[in-house]
Amino acid sequence: MMKRYKLLKDEATADIAFIAYGKDLSELFRNISIAVSNIMVLNAEVNRTKKINFTIHSKSLDLLVVDFINKIVFYKDYKNLLITDSKIQIDKKLNLKCQADCEKIENLKDRFLVDVKAATLHELEIKKEKGLIKCKIVLDV
Amino acid sequence: MEIQELRNSLKEVDKNTWESKRTGNVPIRLYANKKILKSMELEVFNQAVNAASMPGILRYSYLFSDAHIGYGVPVGWAGAFDLEKGVISPGAIGFDINCGMRLIKTNLTIKEVRPRIRELVDTLFNMVPAGVGSNSSQSLLNIKNLGKPALKEIAEEGMDWAIRNGYANRKDKERTEEKGSIKSADFSKVSEDAFKRGKKQLGTLGSGNHYLEIQEINKDFNKEIANALDLDIIQGQVVIMFHTGSRGFGHQIASDYIKKFLEYSSKHNILLKDRQLAYAPFNSKEGQDYFKAMSCGINFAFVNRQIITYQIREAFKKIFKRTEQDLGLEVVYDVSHNTAKIEEYNIENKKTKVIIHRKGATRSFGPGNKELTGILKQIGQPVIVGGSMETGSYLCVGTEKAEKESFGTTLHGSGRTMSRVAARTAIKPDKLLKRMKEKGIYIKANSITGLTEEGGSAYKDINEVVNSMEEAGISRKVLSLKPIGNIKG
Numbered sequence: 001m002m003k004r005y006k007l008l009k010d011e012a013t014a015d016i017a018f019i020a021y022g023k024d025l026s027e028l029f030r031n032i033s034i035a036v037s038n039i040m041v042l043n044a045e046v047n048r049t050k051k052i053n054f055t056i057h058s059k060s061l062d063l064l065v066v067d068f069i070n071k072i073v074f075y076k077d078y079k080n081l082l083i084t085d086s087k088i089q090i091d092k093k094l095n096l097k098c099q100a101d102c103e104k105i106e107n108l109k110d111r112f113l114v115d116v117k118a119a120t121l122h123e124l125e126i127k128k129e130k131g132l133i134k135c136k137i138v139l140d141v
Numbered sequence: 142m143e144i145q146e147l148r149n150s151l152k153e154v155d156k157n158t159w160e161s162k163r164t165g166n167v168p169i170r171l172y173a174n175k176k177i178l179k180s181m182e183l184e185v186f187n188q189a190v191n192a193a194s195m196p197g198i199l200r201y202s203y204l205f206s207d208a209h210i211g212y213g214v215p216v217g218w219a220g221a222f223d224l225e226k227g228v229i230s231p232g233a234i235g236f237d238i239n240c241g242m243r244l245i246k247t248n249l250t251i252k253e254v255r256p257r258i259r260e261l262v263d264t265l266f267n268m269v270p271a272g273v274g275s276n277s278s279q280s281l282l283n284i285k286n287l288g289k290p291a292l293k294e295i296a297e298e299g300m301d302w303a304i305r306n307g308y309a310n311r312k313d314k315e316r317t318e319e320k321g322s323i324k325s326a327d328f329s330k331v332s333e334d335a336f337k338r339g340k341k342q343l344g345t346l347g348s349g350n351h352y353l354e355i356q357e358i359n360k361d362f363n364k365e366i367a368n369a370l371d372l373d374i375i376q377g378q379v380v381i382m383f384h385t386g387s388r389g390f391g392h393q394i395a396s397d398y399i400k401k402f403l404e405y406s407s408k409h410n411i412l413l414k415d416r417q418l419a420y421a422p423f424n425s426k427e428g429q430d431y432f433k434a435m436s437c438g439i440n441f442a443f444v445n446r447q448i449i450t451y452q453i454r455e456a457f458k459k460i461f462k463r464t465e466q467d468l469g470l471e472v473v474y475d476v477s478h479n480t481a482k483i484e485e486y487n488i489e490n491k492k493t494k495v496i497i498h499r500k501g502a503t504r505s506f507g508p509g510n511k512e513l514t515g516i517l518k519q520i521g522q523p524v525i526v527g528g529s530m531e532t533g534s535y536l537c538v539g540t541e542k543a544e545k546e547s548f549g550t551t552l553h554g555s556g557r558t559m560s561r562v563a564a565r566t567a568i569k570p571d572k573l574l575k576r577m578k579e580k581g582i583y584i585k586a587n588s589i590t591g592l593t594e595e596g597g598s599a600y601k602d603i604n605e606v607v608n609s610m611e612e613a614g615i616s617r618k619v620l621s622l623k624p625i626g627n628i629k630g
Contacts, residue, residue, distance in 0.1 A: 009563045016561055040273065042590075063400070070396055077338040077389040080274055105274035113590040114561070115273040115348040115630070117392045118236050121399065121416040122212035138212065140236045140392070141349050141561065 002132075005035035011123070016114065017138045025061075028133045029068060029088040029096065036072050037084045039139065042111040044084045048101030052081065057095045062124050064094050065135060069119035071098075076116075080105040114141050144187045151178065157613040158546075160201075165194030170201035172547070174609045177206050177601070180558075185215045191414040192220050196422070197227025199488065199495060203547055205502055206609035207556030207601065211235070213418035216501030219550040222423060224483070224494055229428045230420035231402065231435070233498040235479030236395040238438030240386030241318075242476050242525035242553075243446045244536060245453065246370070248469030249461070251357045251377035255625065258583045261355065261460050262626040268456045269353060269449055271346040271630035272587030280344030281452050287340040293328040295343070296390075299440030303447040313447060315514060317475040318504060318522075319482070321443040327433035331390075332397045335434075339390030339441060344448035346385050348591060348630030352530065353383040353449070355626035359533060362618040366520045366538055370473050372620060380622060381453055381470075382534055384527050385445060386479065391438035398431040423496050432481065432496075439480055446475055473536070474523035476503050478553045486548055497548050505539035505551035505616050524616050526607055528555045530584070531576065531597030533623045535607045542614040551616040555603040561594040568596035577627075586629040595629065 003021060011017040020035050022028025037044035056071055058064035075081045081102040089097040118140040125136045142150070142164065151159040151171065159178060161169040169189045171178060185208050192214045193202035199221045208217030213232025222228055247254075254261065270279040277287060287295075294302045300321025303309035314321050346353060358367075358378045367373040372380070387394075402419035405411070405427050413419055421427040454470050461468060481498045488495075506513055506522040513522055521538035528534045532555070543549050559567060570589045573596050577584050586592045610616045 007562045009560060009566065011560060063403075066396075073389075074334055074338065074393075076274070077341060078334075080276070080341075109272075109274065109587070112273045112348075112588050114588070114594070117349075117389065118396050120212045120236075124416075140212070 004031040011138070015139055015141050017136065019134055019136045022133050023131070025090045025133065026088045028135055029090065030086050032065065032068065032135065033072060033083055033086045033100070036069055036116055036139070037082055040112060040114060040116055041082060041108045042113060044082065047103035047108060048084050050081060050102040050104065052100050052102055053098065055095060055097050059094070061094065062126055064096060065124065065126070065137060066119040066121060068096060069137070069139070073116055073118060075102070076105065082108060116141055144183050144190070147190065148183065148186050155613070157609050164190050166198050167193050167201050169193060169204060171204040172610055172613045172615055173206040174605065174612070177605060177609060181208060182210055184210045188213065188215045189218065191418055192218065192233060194414060195228055195230065195420060197223040199223055203550065205552040206606040207501070207552040207554050209556045211500060213415055214500055217552060217556055219497065219499045219502045219548060221495040221497045221548040224423060224496060227423050227496060228420035229423045229432055229481055229496060230418055230498065231395045231398045231431065232417040232419065233500055234435065234481050235500045236392045237386040238391030238394060238435055238479055239442030239477045240479050241442060241446065242382065242384050242527050243450065244473040244523070244525050245381040245450060246372055246469060246471050246473050247379050247381065247457070248467070249379045250375055251379060251625070254355065254379045257460060258355065258626045262583050262585050262628060264456045264460055265353060265453065266585040266628050268452045269346055269628065270344065271628055272348050273630070275345045275630065276341045277343045277345065280448060281455060282344045282448055287343060289336060292336055292340055295444045296328045296331065296437035296440050297326045298322060299443045300447060303444050308451045309447045313450065313472045316472040317443055318477050321447070321475070323436040323439045325433055326436035326440050328437055330430045330434035331394060331437050335390050335393035335397065338393050339388065342388035342390065343445055344452065345388060346383065346449060346630050347388055348587065350595060351385045351630055353628040354381070354530070354624045356380050356382055356534065356622040356624050359621045359623040361620050366619045369516050369520050370523065371471070372473065382525065382527065382622065383449060385449065387438040387442035388445060390441045394434045394438045398434065401427060435481060439477065443475065474525060476523070476525050478503060484549065486544065495548065497550070499550055501553050502550050503553045504549055505543040506549050507539050507541035507544055509541070510544065524551055526552060526554060526603070528603035529597040529600040530582070530595055530624055530627045531580065532603050533621055535603065535618060536620040536622065537607065537616040537618050539616055540614055543616065547615055551610050552606055555600040555606050557599055558601050559599040564594045564596060564599040565590060568593040568598060582624050582627055584627045584629070592629055
């Protein structure tokens with residue numbers, strides 16, 4: 001089974017870096033959301049008692065990654081909801097539609113590992129290798 | 142010039158003061174001893190070179206002994222920019238605007254506090270919301286649902302709002318950098334998303350490297366200055382130190398304006414060396430809008446630390462059943478780390494205003510500076526240097542030399558040596574907790590993993606980084622402080 005993401009041990013001295021993988025953009029973005037939630041909470045994906053939908057648009061693919069993660073952070077801080085999994089659709093004009101499974105922060109309190117506060121552009125990289133899209137991103141925590 | 146070559150070519154022009162050749166618009170200047178210089182990551186120098194290429198940067202791209210890789214510029218960096226020709230950059234300030242340290246003194250001794258440390262830390266843990274998802278509704282803030290008018294006042298007035306609403310006294314304001322209120326703040330430049338994140342998080346500590354510590358004065362290096370600050374006046378005096386910033390409010394402001402500045406760069410064909418270092422001319426509409434929004438973030442963080450101070454005072458009163466005055470719970474000082482501010486310096490014998498960016502760096506004004514009042518005018522501005530939870534912290538003061546040489550700037554902490562992911566593997570939670578217990582430190586944390594990321598070995602040796610700055614004459618040691626209780630989000 002394809003790995004969804006990999007944490008990078010030797011990068012981002014004060015923060016957390018990871019690479020997410022996907023066969024297509026929808027899968028890549030889904031795996032980014034899973035990586036972000038699992039960086040924050042131990043076994044985050046088992047919790048999904050709420051559903052939300054949102055759309056975002058960005059001018060470039062890498063900015064769409066940043067905006068998508070920042071949207072996850074926004075829901076955590078403002079709605080107290082952690083997005084634990086998602087179904088993603090992205091069109092050619094970089095409009096992203098997300099149907100997300102969420103869990104209330106209060107139900108995860110004893111499993112929190114770290115708080116993600118923002119996505120950065122630091123060494124942000126998206127590339128295609130052997131039919132797989134890879135995205136490296138550093139999170140501010 | 143290759144970065145490795147640049148690092149090897151640094152010349153020691155004064156004690157612990159290293160300079161490169163001009164790279165970009167200015168040279169790099171690093172304050173550190175040789176050992177720290179050798180161990181510093183190459184990427185730190187690469188990022189300092191990128192910063193040196195920004196328009197209008199004056200004198201040097203500065204690195205301090207605690208520098209480590211950041212985004213855009215390193216953490217432990219400063220750069221001053223010309224007001225007319227220079228720029229402003231969110232990446233050169235940091236996401237957590239006005240992340241900073243506050244030190245509070247008590248009249249209590251270790252003999253009085255040690256037997257009650259568990260009770261005290263547990264009470265503080267309940268009264269100061271900490272960790273992911275902690276919010277204002279769990280705080281002692283009287284306004285449970287902060288609306289826009291209240292947040293506008295907080296963001297534009299800072300500590301003046303806190304005084305008016307009964308969370309602060311005049312001395313708290315006097316002992317806060319910029320008197321806790323930046324006048325350039327304009328809430329209309331702050332986004333709806335920033336408001337929504339901010340309204341939930343006022344009066345909360347946060348997580349990551351944010352903490353609250355009960356400390357014992359360990360050693361004095363300058364008794365006269367310590368005593369002038371009412372410290373070290375009783376044997377085993379206990380103090381409280383904490384580190385937090387503008388929470389989601391500041392992060393959102395930074396994220397919003399990095400995007401806006403990328404658009405500005407694209408529109409004006411600016412070729413960026415690092416997109417995280419996107420900038421706009423300080424005097425442009427975009428630059429001014431960010432400056433006004435970022436100033437709101439500065440004021441929000443001052444108020445955040447003040448509400449936490451209010452909650453600390455209430456917790457101490459509850460445990461020791463004494464009045465605030467009797468407990469002597471007074472703010473020693475509050476310093477900012479991630480800011481850009483207009484300050485005046487003597488450049489080529491001419492008084493010149495600059496926009497000084499400090500990222501993971503502390504203002505370090507010496508005795509006689511016109512911004513300082515009361516006893517601080519005689520002794521210099523306190524500089525609070527937070528160390529890891531295992532190794533302790535320092536109280537220092539600023540110097541006139543810092544004002545002359547480094548735009549009144551010094552280090553901010555010990556600086557990391559290990560990534561968080563690496564620390565999770567390298568530092569075992571049970572061993573860390575055992576070590577802490579052996580050292581007599583009682584700890585209360587929301588996340589054990591979060592705790593291992595902050596273990597002592599993930600940081601540089603604080604003694605080395607502080608001594609480096611002292612030997613360079615940029616800040617002077619006053620006291621070292623040893624933790625006895627720690628709260629982490």
